Amino acid sequence: DAMVIQNPRYQVTQFGKPVTLSCSQTLNHNVMYWYQQKSSQAPKLLFHYYDKDFNNEADTPDNFQSRRPNTSFCFLDIRSPGLGDAAMYLCATSPLEGLLGNQPQHFGDGTRLSIL
Amino acid sequence: EDQVTQSPEALRLQEGESSSLNCSYTVSGLRGLFWYRQDPGKGPEFLFTLYSAGEEKEKERLKATLTKKESFLHITAPKPEDSATYLCAVHSRSEKLVFGKGTKLTVNP
Numbered sequence: 001d002a003m004v005i006q007n008p009r010y011q012v013t014q015f016g017k018p019v020t021l022s023c024s025q026t027l028n029h030n031v032m033y034w035y036q037q038k039s040s041q042a043p044k045l046l047f048h049y050y051d052k053d054f055n056n057e058a059d060t061p062d063n064f065q066s067r068r069p070n071t072s073f074c075f076l077d078i079r080s081p082g083l084g085d086a087a088m089y090l091c092a093t094s095p096l097e098g099l100l101g102n103q104p105q106h107f108g109d110g111t112r113l114s115i116l
Numbered sequence: 117e118d119q120v121t122q123s124p125e126a127l128r129l130q131e132g133e134s135s136s137l138n139c140s141y142t143v144s145g146l147r148g149l150f151w152y153r154q155d156p157g158k159g160p161e162f163l164f165t166l167y168s169a170g171e172e173k174e175k176e177r178l179k180a181t182l183t184k185k186e187s188f189l190h191i192t193a194p195k196p197e198d199s200a201t202y203l204c205a206v207h208s209r210s211e212k213l214v215f216g217k218g219t220k221l222t223v224n225p
Contacts, residue, residue, distance in 0.1 A: 004159075042120075042203070042215035043160070057212075090159050101147025101207030107159035 003027070004108035006091050012114045013081055021076040021111045023091030031098055032074040033105060034066060035090040043090055049074060050099060078113075086115045118143045118208050122216035129194055129223050137189040137219045139204030149187050151180050152203040154218065160203055194223045 004025045013019040023032065031050050035043040047056045049068045063085070065077040078085055088110045097103040121140045129135055141149065148167050152160035164173040166182040173180045177198065179190040189202055201218040208214070 006159075040217065042217045044215075045212050048212075092159075099211050101211075104150055104162040104165055105213060106162065107152075109157070109159045112157070 004091055004093055004106055006089075006108035006111050008111060009109065010112050010114070012116060014116050015083065016080045019078050019081055019113065021078075021089050021091075021113070023074045023076075023108055024072050025091075025093045026072070027093050027106060028071065029093035029098075029106075030071075030096050031094045032068060033092040033094075034064075034074070034076050035092065037088045037090055037110070038086075046076070048099075050096065081113070081115050083115050086113055088112050118206060118210060118214040120204055120206055120214055120216035122202075122204050122219050124219060125217070126220045127222070129191075129221070131195055131223055131225050132193050134190070134192045134194070136191070137202055137221070139187040139189070139216055140185060141187070141204075141206045142185075143206050143208040143214075145209040146206060147209070148207045149182055150205045150207065150213065151187070151189055152205065154201045154203055163202075191221070194221075196223045196225050199223045 007022050033048040034046045037043040046060045063079050067075045090110045092105040092107045094105045095103050119142045123138045148165050150165050151163040154160045164180040169184045171182050177192050181188045199222050201220045203218045205213045205215040
């Protein structure tokens with residue numbers, strides 16, 4: 001089955017210690033998204049890639065970076081995690097039409113990040 | 117700014133007790149309204165897309181409807197396996213998906 005896979009499912013890091021979360025897809029979609037979801041809150045878009053074109057949301061902290069080395073993989077780097085960054089991080093993909101609202105986004109099962 | 121409000125925040129039903137979840141929205145130019153189901157510790161699972169007022173979609177015990185201001189997710193004769201958080205999201209000219217906080221549905225046997 002074509003899918004969106006996130007690794008690891010659970011990640012524990014120390015305050016201020018850089019961490020990388022990964023996402024891979026077999027759907028061959030042009031667009032990949034990263035969302036942050038805190039407990040009982042709505043998923044919040046951090047940024048997205050359309051192919052290699054990176055689009056950052058205006059209110060995404062500089063502490064969050066992303067890389068997309070190829071169509072299948074996308075990484076979320078948190079340079080200096082703070083306690084407020086503890087959350088579920090969701091990766092999603094869509095074809096180009098998803099950016100236009102004509103196709104749904106498909107989500108992975110997320111990585112739950114804890115900060116000690 | 118696009119806004120999505122879902123109500124109620126939580127809903128408890130007995131098995132077989134039909135009900136509806138509400139999603140109210142204010143957007144600049146709706147392109148699509150999406151319903152997702154999210155189980156604990158999992159990512160959102162796509163259910164429906166609605167594009168214009170009057171449109172309806174059905175899948176098993178679920179039926180989604182859309183007006184110019186809100187969408188409803190009707191659940192007919194729910195079963196315990198329908199227990200989940202249901203998320204509504206809108207896509208507008210801003211070219212991003214804006215989610216509501218969701219309705220947590222619990223169906224007791």
